[in-house]
Every structure is written in C-alpha cells, then in structure tokens.
Amino acid sequence: xxxxxATPVTALVDEPVHIRATGLTPFQVVxxxxxxxxEKGNMxxxxxxxxxxxxxxxxxxxxxxxxxxxxxxHPMGLIWSLKPENLLTRLMxxxxxxxxxxxxxxxxxxxxxxxxxxxxxxxxxxxxxxxxVAPGVTRILVQEGRLRxxxxxxxxxxxxxxxxxxxxxxxxxxxxRASLLASHGFASLALAYYGYEDLPPRLEIIDxxxxxxxxxxxxRHPKVxxxxxxxxxxxxxxxxxxSMAAHLKQITATVLINGPTFTVGIPQVYRGHIYQPAPFSxxxxxxxxLGLVELNHLFEExxxxxxxxxxxxxxxxxxxxxxxxxxxxxINSKRNAALAIEQLRRNGKNNWTLLxxxxxxxxxxxxxxxxxxxxxxxTICSAFHWGGEVIPHAAAQEHAxxxxxxxxxxxxxxxxxxxx
Amino acid sequence: xxxxxATPASALADxxxHIRVTGLPPFQVVxxxxxxxxEKGNLxxxxxFYKAxxxxxxxxxxxxxxxxxxxxxHPMGLFWSLKPEKAFQRLLKQDVMHSPFWxxxxxxDSICFHDSPTVQPWASQMVQRWFSGxxxxxxxIREGRVRxxxxxxxxxxxxxxxxxxxxxxxxxxxxRASLLATRGFAVLALAYVAYExxxDKLLEVDxxxxxxxxxxxxAHPKIxxxxxxxxxxxxxxxxxxxxxxxxxxxxATICINGFNAVSNVPLRYRDLVVTPIRSGGERMxxxxxxxxxxxxxxxxxxxxxxxxxxxxxExxxxxxxxxxxxxxxxINxxxxxxxxxxxxxxxxxxCGRILxxxxxxxxxxxxxxxxxxxxxxxxxxxxxxxxxxxxxxxxxxxxxxxxxxxFFRQHLIQTRCKL
Numbered sequence: 001x002x003x004x005x006a007t008p009v010t011a012l013v014d015e016p017v018h019i020r021a022t023g024l025t026p027f028q029v030v031x032x033x034x035x036x037x038x039e040k041g042n043m044x045x046x047x048x049x050x051x052x053x054x055x056x057x058x059x060x061x062x063x064x065x066x067x068x069x070x071x072x073x074h075p076m077g078l079i080w081s082l083k084p085e086n087l088l089t090r091l092m093x094x095x096x097x098x099x100x101x102x103x104x105x106x107x108x109x110x111x112x113x114x115x116x117x118x119x120x121x122x123x124x125x126x127x128x129x130x131x132x133v134a135p136g137v138t139r140i141l142v143q144e145g146r147l148r149x150x151x152x153x154x155x156x157x158x159x160x161x162x163x164x165x166x167x168x169x170x171x172x173x174x175x176x177r178a179s180l181l182a183s184h185g186f187a188s189l190a191l192a193y194y195g196y197e198d199l200p201p202r203l204e205i206i207d208x209x210x211x212x213x214x215x216x217x218x219x220r221h222p223k224v225x226x227x228x229x230x231x232x233x234x235x236x237x238x239x240x241x242x243s244m245a246a247h248l249k250q251i252t253a254t255v256l257i258n259g260p261t262f263t264v265g266i267p268q269v270y271r272g273h274i275y276q277p278a279p280f281s282x283x284x285x286x287x288x289x290l291g292l293v294e295l296n297h298l299f300e301e302x303x304x305x306x307x308x309x310x311x312x313x314x315x316x317x318x319x320x321x322x323x324x325x326x327x328x329x330x331i332n333s334k335r336n337a338a339l340a341i342e343q344l345r346r347n348g349k350n351n352w353t354l355l356x357x358x359x360x361x362x363x364x365x366x367x368x369x370x371x372x373x374x375x376x377x378x379t380i381c382s383a384f385h386w387g388g389e390v391i392p393h394a395a396a397q398e399h400a401x402x403x404x405x406x407x408x409x410x411x412x413x414x415x416x417x418x419x420x
Numbered sequence: 421x422x423x424x425x426a427t428p429a430s431a432l433a434d435x436x437x438h439i440r441v442t443g444l445p446p447f448q449v450v451x452x453x454x455x456x457x458x459e460k461g462n463l464x465x466x467x468x469f470y471k472a473x474x475x476x477x478x479x480x481x482x483x484x485x486x487x488x489x490x491x492x493x494h495p496m497g498l499f500w501s502l503k504p505e506k507a508f509q510r511l512l513k514q515d516v517m518h519s520p521f522w523x524x525x526x527x528x529d530s531i532c533f534h535d536s537p538t539v540q541p542w543a544s545q546m547v548q549r550w551f552s553g554x555x556x557x558x559x560x561i562r563e564g565r566v567r568x569x570x571x572x573x574x575x576x577x578x579x580x581x582x583x584x585x586x587x588x589x590x591x592x593x594x595x596r597a598s599l600l601a602t603r604g605f606a607v608l609a610l611a612y613v614a615y616e617x618x619x620d621k622l623l624e625v626d627x628x629x630x631x632x633x634x635x636x637x638x639a640h641p642k643i644x645x646x647x648x649x650x651x652x653x654x655x656x657x658x659x660x661x662x663x664x665x666x667x668x669x670x671x672a673t674i675c676i677n678g679f680n681a682v683s684n685v686p687l688r689y690r691d692l693v694v695t696p697i698r699s700g701g702e703r704m705x706x707x708x709x710x711x712x713x714x715x716x717x718x719x720x721x722x723x724x725x726x727x728x729x730x731x732x733x734e735x736x737x738x739x740x741x742x743x744x745x746x747x748x749x750x751i752n753x754x755x756x757x758x759x760x761x762x763x764x765x766x767x768x769x770x771c772g773r774i775l776x777x778x779x780x781x782x783x784x785x786x787x788x789x790x791x792x793x794x795x796x797x798x799x800x801x802x803x804x805x806x807x808x809x810x811x812x813x814x815x816x817x818x819x820x821x822x823x824x825x826x827f828f829r830q831h832l833i834q835t836r837c838k839l
Contacts, residue, residue: 281486
C-alpha cells in the first residue's frame with residue numbers, strides 16, 4: 001500500500017520536515033508536488049521527480065531529485081522551491097498567531113511525458129501545517145506614544161533579551177520574523193515606520209528618535225532584560241538599524257541583512273543632525289531579460305563626496321553581523337558591507353562579523369521560505385529584481401538563521417562571567 | 421534645435437536603423453524609449469539611458485547606453501530588448517505581406533523610468549519594420565498533402581528554392597520565409613502539424629510529406645533545379661537533417677538548434693521506420709521564472725541503446741550548416757551538432773560546418789527581433805525556457821543571418837552554374 005509520511009506534520013516554519021514514501025514499485029519514478037494558498041488566495045506550486053529504490057521507497061533525506069523545481073538531495077526542497085503562479089508575488093504571512101500556512105503534499109505515479117499535467121491519479125497526499133509562532137508565544141499590539149507595532153513574548157516566566165525587527169521599504173507591519181524570534185526566546189518588537197495606521201503613508205524622512213522611543217519602550221518592559229537591545233533588519237530597515245547602532249548606545253547587537261551603508265533616497269535626522277541621502281546615478285538602473293528592475297548599480301559612481309550620508313558607525317557600542325547575498329540585484333550588498341567594515345577598521349574597531357553567501361539574493365528570510373525573485377513595492381516600482389538562485393539561497397537562509405540566533409544570544413544575554 | 425532621427429524610417433525588419441539625437445544640452449542625460457503593439461494588441465517596450473556628448477549629440481552607433489534594458493554601444497538595442505507587458509509573450513508577425521510593425525521611438529529629457537501619461541516626450545519618431553519587400557509575392561499552398569505559403573521574389577527567376585521549417589508546436593510561421601524571399605530566394609514556409617487540415621498532434625514524421633514539398637518546389641517554373649535548400653529550427657531542424665540524409669533533392673541544409681537523432685515520435689520514409697529516443701519528462705527543471713527547461717530531458721544519442729535513432733548524416737549528399745546557441749535551455753544543441761560533425765568526419769565527409777554562438781539561446785531568428793527568453797507554447801500550461809543572454813543573442817542573430825544567406829548563395833546558386 002502506498003504511503004506518504006511527513007514528520008512532524010505540524011511544526012514551526014523554520015523546522016525541517018522528514019518526507020518519505022513507501023509501498024511503491026521498485027525503481028518506479030514518482031512525482032511529488034507541493035501546493036500552498038496564501039491569505040490573498042495566491043497559489044504557489046512545486047514539484048520534484050524521484051526514483052524509488054529497490055524496496056519501493058523514496059526518502060527525501062537520502063534520495064536525489066531527478067528534476068522538477070530542484071535537482072539533487074534537498075530534504076526541504078519541495079517547500080523552498082515553491083513558486084507563485086504570478087512571478088511577482090511574495091509569500092508573506094499576515095496573521096501569524098491564529099493560523100498556519102497549509103502545504104499540501106501529493107504523490108503521483110510519474111507518467112510525465114513532455115506534456116502537461118500528470119496523466120495518472122493521485123496516489124497519496126497529506127497536509128503540513130507550518131506555523132510562525134510556537135505554542136505559548138503571546139502577541140501584544142503596541143500603540144505607545146508614536147510607536148506602532150506588535151510585541152511578541154516567549155512563553156514562560158522571567159525576562160528575555162529584547163530585539164527590534166525592521167523590514168524594508170515595503171512598509172506596513174510585517175510580523176513573521178519577530179514571531180519566529182519570539183518562538184526562539186527573544187522578546188521581539190515588529191516595528192512599523194510607515195504605511196501603517198496613522199504613521200506617514202509615504203516615506204519622506206526617517207526620524208531616528210522614533211526608533212529611540214522603541215528602544216526605550218523595550219527596555220522599560222517588565223519581560224525584557226537589558227541592558228542591551230538587539231536589532232534584526234533588512235534592506236531599508238538595515239539602513240535604520242545601522243544608524244541606530246551608531247547613535248544609540250543601548251544597541252548591543254545589530255543584524256544587518258543586505259543593507260546600505262549610508263542614507264538612501266530620503267534624509268535621516270537625529271536630534272537636529274541631518275543625513276542627506278547619498279547621490280546616485282539614475283541612469284545606471286538596469287532591466288534584466290525578464291523585465292525586472294535592478295538597482296544594484298545605482299551607487300557605483302558615489303564616492304567620497306557622499307561622506308555626509310555615512311553614519312558614524314565607529315561610535316557604535318555593540319557588535320555588527322553583516323549578512324550579504326552576493327547575488328543581490330537591488331543593492332550592491334557586498335560593496336556596502338565592505339565599505340562599512342572598512343570604516344570600522346579605519347577607526348581601529350573589530351566589532352563585526354561578515355557572512356557572505358554566494359548565490360543568495362536580497363530577500364534572505366527565515367529558512368525554507370521560497371525564494372522571492374521579484375515583486376513590486378506599491379507606488380515605487382512594480383517589478384524589483386531581488387536576485388538569488390534557488391538552491392544556494394535556500395542554503396544561505398538555513399545557515400544565516402542559526403547564525404543570527406547565536407549572535408543575538410552571545411551579545412544580548414549577559415553571561416555569568418561578565419558580571420564578575 | 422532638438423532632433424530625433426531614425427534612418428531609414430521604413431525598412432525591412434532585418435535591416436538596421438541608425439538612431440541619432442542632436443540639439444541637446446551638452447552632457448544631458450536622456451531616455452530613449454521604444455514601443456510596439458503586435459497584431460493582437462500586446463504591448464512591447466524598451467528603454468535606455470544615454471548621456472549626450474559636449475556637442476549635445478547622441479548617436480546610437482557610437483554612444484554607449486548607461487542603463488536601462490541594455491548597457492553599452494548597441495545601435496539596435498532598443499529593438500532587440502523590447503519586452504512584453506505580459507510575461508512570456510513572443511513577438512511574431514502574422515501578416516507578413518500587407519502591414520509592418522510600427523515602432524514608436526520617444527525621447528525624454530531626463531531619466532524617465534515609469535510611463536506617465538502626463539509626461540510628454542521631447543521628440544518622437546515612428547519607424548516601420550516590414551517582413552517583405554516590394555514585389556515579393558505570397559501564394560497559399562494547398563497542393564496534394566502540402567500545406568504552407570510560398571514566397572517568390574520579384575522578377576522572372578529562376579530562384580534558388582528553400583523550405584522553411586519551424587518547431588513542432590504547430591501553426592505556420594512565415595516571417596523568416598518572407599524575409600529570405602526578399603533577399604532573393606523562393607521560400608516555402610512549410611507547415612507539418614496543427615495547421616489547416618494537417619493532424620493536430622505530431623504522431624510521426626512522414627518524410628514523404630517533406631519530399632512532396634521538395635518536389636513541388638522543384639516543379640515550379642520559377643525555381644531552380646535540381647536541388648533545394650532547407651532552413652530549420654528546433655524540431656524542424658531534426659526533420660531537415662533527416663531530409664538531408666534521405667532526400668537527394670536537398671543539397672543545402674541549415675539546422676538551427678536541433679537534435680541529431682529522431683526524438684519522441686518515429687520517423688518514416690517509405691519502408692524505413694526509425695524509432696525515436698524517448699525523453700524523460702522527470703528531468704525537466706523549473707526556472708525561477710516558472711518557465712520550464714527541457715534541456716536535460718532528452719536521451720543521449722551516444723548511448724548504445726539509442727544508436728538506431730541517430731540520423732545517418734554520412735549519407736547526406738549536400739552541404740549542412742549547424743547553427744548552435746550555447747545558452748540553449750530547450751535542447752543541448754551544441755552537443756548534438758558536435759556529435760553530427762564527428763559522425764561526418766569519422767566517415768570522411770567534409771560537407772558539414774558548425775557555428776557556435778556563446779550566449780545565444782534556442783530561438784535564433786532573423787536579427788533585431790526581441791529576445792524571447794521564455795514563452796507560452798500551444799498545448800502546455802507552463803512556458804518553455806528558451807534561454808539566451810540579450811546582447812550576445814542579438815549579436816549571434818545578426819551574424820548568423822549573414823552566414824545563412826552566404827551559405828545558400830554558395831551552395832544553391834552554384835548548382836545553376838553547373839548546367
């Protein structure tokens with residue numbers, strides 16, 4: 001009897017699943033397909049072809065896919081190679097507390113000719129639940145002073161290291177990474193800064209005092225332990241994170257994913273000091289063969305004259321973790337990290353670590369997230385190329401996520417010895 | 421005075437256009453945009469950013485594009501980098517006789533990224549791109565089993581005859597035949613599946629059908645004897661290679677990105693039945709765009725188990741030109757062409773030649789057509805990945821088109837001289 005199993009069927013999105021099929025004809029080729037419907041009704045699909053062994057089994061932890069959305073041995077390949085029906089769709093969970101993503105796994109005899117759909121019937125299927133929050137995590141809507149966001153607290157008594165989670169120019173309130181961090185023991189504040197509730201509808205200036213308020217809010221919270229706060233940030237959020245680290249002494253651990261080293265696009269202000277956006281060469285925008293817009297050359301001609309746009313990161317008290325996708329087509333992430341590190345070195349600092357991932361693109365997210373190659377940002381552009389190759393990007397996400405947690409624990413949790 | 425010129429304003433689609441701007445402020449950065457609507461109303465667009473020189477001029481034959489759809493000096497870049505508004509659309513002219521493609525060129529005085537209805541271009545120019553020249557005649561062919569369209573150059577002739585074969589997805593593609601006819605060849609665009617009363621699906625390749633077509637051409641009063649040429653792409657190239665092997669009427673064959681063995685469906689010629697190498701659908705690979713790469717699906721002709729499917733190219737009586745794109749994502753065409761060349765050489769035949777183009781994809785077509793990187797294919801619910809790196813693919817098409825005409829002139833017109 002043909003059986004399809006997956007363990008565990010219910011898990012956090014960043015936990016792996018062991019998928020197996022048994023009871024097949026020896027050496028037969030089967031097709032495994034995954035599908036997911038997001039909260040807006042967009043469909044995502046993936047498929048892979050496997051050959052059963054001599055006892056009629058397929059085990060994704062040992063066997064190599066022959067073809068489909070990935071090739072080779074990738075136990076979680078069906079999940080991270082999911083592709084949207086419409087190319088420009090990004091998979092983002094909105095409601096992280098009350099529902100999981102359901103991934104439907106289906107096993108077919110493979111009679112795939114160069115034709116279309118499989119011509120044989122479904123042999124086995126099951127549904128995985130992928131949650132963005134562990135049992136016991138609580139979510140508190142934050143509306144204190146100017147602050148707008150959601151605070152996620154790990155279950156249990158005691159205090160937890162605090163982290164501010166910042167996304168990029170996509171705007172709104174994005175909660176899924178903060179909820180996952182809370183599931184791993186961090187009190188995480190998903191902080192919106194524009195395009196949400198009564199926050200400005202458009203980004204015209206970044207006021208660092210807003211983020212300072214957020215830092216103080218966290219440090220005041222009874223379930224957050226200080227004295228330092230961490231930041232996990234990507235893209236425009238990483239520009240803000242970098243600036244926070246430079247100006248706010250309470251920031252002791254800053255994770256910067258594919259961010260700029262200087263102000264981009266709009267000015268930043270902190271207590272009267274204005275950082276003007278760095279000049280860029282608009283004519284260096286390129287469009288790839290799929291019509292996707294690439295901005296990674298925009299600042300190629302920007303040099304020393306942009307000094308008033310760089311943050312005084314040598315003044316930062318904490319540590320930096322630079323995470324770079326070398327195939328980032330939105331930002332020249334590799335160059336930006338190099339510039340930042342050079343600035344630190346010049347000032348005799350060595351409080352940084354660089355993780356540079358060949359083949360990874362701009363949107364480095366928690367592991368097993370499908371690669372989003374391109375998507376739009378409302379009012380700015382309908383098709384940004386984020387870059388990345390599916391397989392190395394997936395590996396980068398898996399590795400980076402573990403490193404991010406290690407880094408945060410190291411620099412946020414005071415060890416016994418340091419108190420002596 | 422600001423001027424945008426494009427010369428010639430009306431030309432054949434395979435002729436280059438010289439685009440220039442004069443009268444700009446010195447060192448002004450400008451945007452040049454091209455747009456085209458096909459016969460179904462689908463919009464194709466491209467843009468590039470240029471910086472004028474000290475004399476306020478931009479000359480696409482000398483000035484490099486700094487960004488946009490292409491970078492560097494590419495006089496025809498605005499044409500071959502045209503992109504469809506709806507992903508995976510291929511630009512294909514249906515009516516090749518009575519209307520051109522109209523391309524609108526717009527000049528904007530700054531970096532103009534988005535299309536805004538309120539921003540007016542500084543200057544505009546329309547350019548016509550024709551697929552047939554004055555005096556070329558088109559005749560619908562429905563004789564015997566043969567279905568297609570015959571294009572004759574103007575004049576008395578006789579002209580060298582060529583059969584034009586496209587891929588196996590059906591319908592009739594005429595634009596290459598009409599362009600070649602404008603260059604002096606009598607070309608039969610030959611359909612072989614899913615056209616008029618031809619079978620809807622290709623269940624076998626009956627070489628006698630193609631022989632009928634060859635004989636039909638040779639019987640025409642305006643077409644030279646005793647031999648014809650064949651130009652072909654993809655599945656068409658596999659069929660053309662078989663024609664070269666088995667039909668003495670074929671004296672010059674151009675195979676673009678095809679297989680050197682019978683694939684998927686059997687080949688029949690009189691009593692001979694050649695069984696195909698089967699493809700393994702499970703080796704398809706889905707590209708990040710969602711288009712499917714079939715390059716790894718095809719069986720290996722060098723495998724002993726497949727040897728009966730390999731086409732006996734050593735039997736070809738005429739000349740063969742293999743044209744190959746190294747970035748072909750549909751077929752591993754370089755390997756197959758090299759195998760065929762090896763086979764010729766090992767039998768002491770020197771009638772084969774191969775042109776390998778790095779960066780070119782599967783759809784190597786007459787020059788200046790937009791690079792079609794992936795497109796929908798009739799009967800499939802996902803697009804096919806063709807591959808190709810834009811600037812390299814465009815350069816390959818330009819070069820190959822010249823070689824194609826040289827090859828036919830060299831090996832078809834010579835036969836006349838022998839009389």
